[in-house]
Amino acid sequence: xxxxxxxxxxxxGPRENTPVTLAVRKSLxxxxxxxxxxxxxxxxxxxxxTEIMMRIKVHDEYxxxxxxxxxxxxxxxxxxxxxxxxxxxxxATKEAKPSAITxxxxxxxxTGKSESPGLxxxxxxxxxxxxxxxxxxxxxxxxxxxxxxxxxPIWHPPWKLMRVMSGHExxxxxVAVDPTNEWFASSGNDRLIKIWDLASGTLKLSLTGHVSAxxxxxxxxxxxxxxxxxxxxxxxxxxxxQNMVIxxxxxHLSGVYTLVLHPTLNILAxxxxxxxxxxxxxxxxxxxxxxxxxxxxxxSLASQASEPQFISGSMDRMVRLWDLAAGKCAVTLTNHxxxxxSLSIHPKEYTFVSCSSDNNKVWKCPRGAFERNIQGxxxxxxxxVIREGQQGSSQLIAGTDNGYxxxxxxxxxxxxxxxxxxxxxxxMSAENAIFDMKxxxxxxxxxxxxxxxxxxxxxxDPNATPETHPLNWKAPKLNPLHRY
Numbered sequence: 329x330x331x332x333x334x335x336x337x338x339x340x341g342p343r344e345n346t347p348v349t350l351a352v353r354k355s356l357x358x359x360x361x362x363x364x365x366x367x368x369x370x371x372x373x374x375x376x377x378t379e380i381m382m383r384i385k386v387h388d389e390y391x392x393x394x395x396x397x398x399x400x401x402x403x404x405x406x407x408x409x410x411x412x413x414x415x416x417x418x419x420a421t422k423e424a425k426p427s428a429i430t431x432x433x434x435x436x437x438x439t440g441k442s443e444s445p446g447l448x449x450x451x452x453x454x455x456x457x458x459x460x461x462x463x464x465x466x467x468x469x470x471x472x473x474x475x476x477x478x479x480x481p482i483w484h485p486p487w488k489l490m491r492v493m494s495g496h497e498x499x500x501x502x503v504a505v506d507p508t509n510e511w512f513a514s515s516g517n518d519r520l521i522k523i524w525d526l527a528s529g530t531l532k533l534s535l536t537g538h539v540s541a542x543x544x545x546x547x548x549x550x551x552x553x554x555x556x557x558x559x560x561x562x563x564x565x566x567x568x569x570q571n572m573v574i575x576x577x578x579x580h581l582s583g584v585y586t587l588v589l590h591p592t593l594n595i596l597a598x599x600x601x602x603x604x605x606x607x608x609x610x611x612x613x614x615x616x617x618x619x620x621x622x623x624x625x626x627x628s629l630a631s632q633a634s635e636p637q638f639i640s641g642s643m644d645r646m647v648r649l650w651d652l653a654a655g656k657c658a659v660t661l662t663n664h665x666x667x668x669x670s671l672s673i674h675p676k677e678y679t680f681v682s683c684s685s686d687n688n689k690v691w692k693c694p695r696g697a698f699e700r701n702i703q704g705x706x707x708x709x710x711x712x713v714i715r716e717g718q719q720g721s722s723q724l725i726a727g728t729d730n731g732y733x734x735x736x737x738x739x740x741x742x743x744x745x746x747x748x749x750x751x752x753x754x755x756m757s758a759e760n761a762i763f764d765m766k767x768x769x770x771x772x773x774x775x776x777x778x779x780x781x782x783x784x785x786x787x788x789d790p791n792a793t794p795e796t797h798p799l800n801w802k803a804p805k806l807n808p809l810h811r812y
Contacts, residue, residue, distance in 0.1 A: 481737035482721040483799045485792040486745050487774065491785040493529050494752065495522060500777035501542060502764045507549040509769035514783050515542035516763075521556055521566070524783065526768065537564060537573050544587040546596070553610075555596060559583035563598050563608070577608050579615050588629040590637065597638050599626025605640050605650065617655050621648055630671040630680060635694040639680060641668030647682045649696050659696040663689060670712040674722065674738075683709035683726055688736075704743040705734050711765045713774070714738065727762025727776060733786070742801050747786075755780040 498517030505512045511532060515521040519542060523533040540560035547554050554566040563584055565575035582601035589596050594610040605619035605626055624643035631638050636649035636658060647661040647668055661682070670683040678693045681702070688702040688709070707728035715723040722738035735745040751760045761779040768775065774786040789797075 478803050479740045481740040481742035481744065481799065481801055482717075482719050483794050484719070484723060484735070484737065484744055485788040485790075486797055487733070487735060487747060487786045488789045489784060490773070490787045491529050492752065493524060493531075493783045493785075494781060495531050496520070496781045496783075498541070498781060499779050500763065500781060500783055502544045503766050503775050503777045503783065504545045504547045504554075505766050505768050505775065506547055507769065512766070512768075512775055513545050513547065513554060514777055515545050515556065516777065516781075517541040519558075521545060521554070526773075529785070533571065535566060535571060538562065540583070543583070543585045546587050546589050548589055548610075550594075551610075555587055555589065557584035557587040557598055557600070561600075563587065565610070575613050577613055577615075579606055579618070580604070585625060585627055586629045588631045588638075590631050592633045597629055597631065599629050599640055599642075601625045603642070603644075605629065605638065607638070607652070617652075619648075619650055619655075619657065621657050621660070622646065624667075627667065627669040628671045630673050632673050634678070636696075639671055639673075641671050641682055643667040645684070647671070647691075647696070649694070661691065661696050661698075663698060666708075670709050670726070672712045672714045672724070674714050675716045676722070681712065681714065681724060683712045685709060688712070688724065688726065700741065702736050702741045704736070705732070707732065710761065710763050713765055713767050715767055715771050725765065725774065727765050729761045731760030731762065731779075733762060733765075733776070740801075744799065749776070749778060749780075749784065751780040752782050
């Protein structure tokens with residue numbers, strides 16, 4: 329009795345016990361009949377649907393040019409009222425009728441002045457209200473865009489290694505050349521500032537005083553002073569006549585990474601890990617400005633006599649142009665996607681280049697207008713110099729973190745050489761980064777500070793000719809992203 333009551337209570341009725349395999353087979357058959365049974369059968373065409381589809385296609389393709397006027401011919405041009413020839417008088421009693429343009433100028437007055445006795449001015453007609461233009465009935469003709477000319481690069485002789493000087497006990501971080509071109513200074517992680525003879529490559533002097541790695545040195549061209557910046561938060565001024573420290577510039581809250589001297593004023597600028605650019609009076613040791621704005625370490629500084637007098641590049645991927653008179657940032661350039669570790673100012677042009685691992689970007693002073701990209705390094709750029717052109721084109725030279733020195737033709741951006749520095753015996757193969765580079769005063773020798781504890785000097789190959797080292801260049805294909 330309870331079983332019969334349960335059967336009556338079930339709305340689906342009594343259930344039969346079917347094996348699982350049979351149930352699965354039935355389910356598969358029903359699924360096949362529903363979805364795959366008519367897979368290859370042709371769908372019957374619907375004439376009404378086909379006609380609607382063709383109307384939609386025609387409307388989408390030809391609606392914009394349906395009401396465009398036909399091509400102008402001679403008869404249609406003659407029919408226009410303002411192109412009709414002047415009416416010729418039949419006899420002396422009749423006057424020639426003026427054209428539509430002459431009548432219009434007579435009505436409104438050609439000069440716009442007041443009435444004169446010799447000019448009969450007619451009534452001024454109100455201007456017709458201009459109807460809104462219909463893009464479907466008007467044709468917009470866009471002028472052709474001029475293609476930018478890509479200059480052909482000038483042949484430059486390749487550079488080769490001339491001399492290797494070892495003497496440092498740590499990474500060599502920075503070099504600076506004396507204005508007299510007789511000696512140069514180098515320093516690095518061993519905290520020593522070494523003075524080298526440029527002609528012979530012999531060590532002349534070692535200066536001690538810093539307690540941490542020296543990141544930048546600069547030599548004044550108006551005073552017998554050498555300036556050094558270190559990771560011990562100190563900026564020191566050395567008197568080269570006494571070979572001793574005579575001034576200390578205190579103020580940075582962390583390590584000082586870069587230092588630059590103003591070319592005409594007795595001031596210097598320093599930047600470091602605290603993200604500030606500090607401008608100092610060279611003589612009184614007082615701080616003139618503290619430029620804030622960077623959100624990460626300042627890795628590079630450049631200075632020139634014209635505006636902007638100081639340019640800074642930082643790990644926050646920004647380049648800032650500083651107004652020294654106003655004491656604030658004039659322009660902030662945010663085009664880079666990676667940190668900017670090197671800046672170089674062109675000696676002749678009013679331009680500068682900022683080097684990063686994504687692109688080397690050329691900017692126009694004084695407002696930092698972007699000009700072009702120089703590509704082809706694909707590595708972190710630690711240093712760069714611009715060599716003044718002797719054959720009508722300059723060279724951009726950059727040292728990277730993977731041990732390559734890249735050479736570009738300045739005007740065309742063509743990379744004509746990539747030289748891989750070879751680590752010295754006793755160094756690991758990875759210790760081949762180029763940390764700093766400077767050209768001597770003549771521009772014929774390139775001095776590099778490298779990770780293998782050496783200072784190397786490079787020069788152009790005097791035996792190279794365009795026949796032995798031909799220029800391998802093809803004009804690149806322009807694309808919309810070429811300029812940026």
